[in-house]
Amino acid sequence: MQDFLLDDADRMFRAEVRAFLQRELAPRAVAIEDRQDWSAVKQVVRALGAAGYLRLMFADLYQGSLAQPGLTHATVLSEEAAYLNYAFETTIATALSCAYPLHRHASRRLCDTYLAPILDGAAIGAICVTETNVGSDSAGMETRMVFDAKTNEWVIDGFKRYISNASVADVYIVYGMASAGMTAIAVPGHAPGIRFPRNYTFMGRRGSLVGEVEFKDCRVSAEHLLGEPGGGSRIMRGMFNFERVILGGSGLGVARSAFDIAVAHAQQRQSFGQALGCKQLIWDKIAQMSWRIDAAELLTYRASKMYDAGSDGKALMKEAAMAKLVATETANFCANETVQILGGDGITKEFGRAEQIYRDARALTIVGGTSEMAKYLIASRDLPGLRITL
Incomplete structure (x- = not known):
């Protein structure tokens, strides 16, 4: 590995995070692979959060030793984790993909409720895009989002599949079609009207939970909207x-x-x-x-x-x-x-x-x-x- 584009601070960070993962992830990698031990996954997630490594993407929230944390360092973390166990890396990458739109587009109260626990390693996030007839062609989404002005709530109906962290996530970033176009809403894992029909069994990535998420008259308050209607x-x-x-x-x-x-x-x-x-x-x-x-x-x-x-x-x-x-x-x-x-x-x-x-x-x-x-x-x-x- 030449790491030609990395500087000395980046290399020092790699050495630091590699040693951390050797302590926290390597001893649990067999349990994750052979027993699909979700408790082992959660233990490492909590350790990453406590060490501040889940805040690398968010300079305003980061409190570690790096002068300019960013995507480069989150990518180093991803690389080093996947080297030891890709199933585990999938869990944290998905959580960070959920944290990203929360940090940029959620209200302060929503960030306090969902973003902060994800970055502390105390909560897990998920992203809901894929549907039965929709993969990369996201414009064809069948999930519908309707705003109920009487109750000041968004009502979501739809079915998502191949969702990493399905059934164990604390919050789901859900994409669907509203009258203004594609819209993104943060849905709590305990919201009424959300259910998890099944998890899948894959040939690989054992220990990573992936499954289906269904929304039937799922209602969340208006403040759960990310950005603006149609801004998804x-x-x-x-x-x-x-x-x-x-x-x-x-x-x-x-x-x-x-x-x-x-x-x-x-x-x-x-x-x-x-x-x-x-x-x-x-x-x-x-x-x-x-x-x-x-x-x-x-x-x-x-x-x-x-x-x-x-x-x-x-x-x-x-x-x-x-x-x-x-x-x-x-x-x-x-x-x-x-x-x-x-x-x-x-x-x-x-x-x-x-x-x-x-x-x-x-x-x-x-x-x-x-x-x-x-x-x-x-x-x-x-x-x-x-x-x-x-």
């Missing part, structure tokens, strides 16, 4: 930029974890009288993993540094999409090649984490916008004179 698209765009850069960090962490396993095996395993890494077909795999990781790192931290320098919205959309695309595709490539290098050891739990990483990595090119959607966002900036249709 702008809020979502900023949230997605943030999420995609964070996912770049996730992909990097997973890719590096696979790469380190492959490198160790290639140097230790003997085959036909010499180390496996002496074989041309093996060193080719190692070299390809290495350059892809460096490329993903440069794109990811370019995007995070751009955000910290003031870029956001449409100005960051292409760079955030590139970071997400390359880092998550790299994670899949490295996971696959590592399993191949390890052979039988790569597909058994008895001989290490390669098979877990392989299963975990597969979600990365789907969540937070597919690789195909990322390519669309990139091309739409590079072909401004054309109307590109999905």
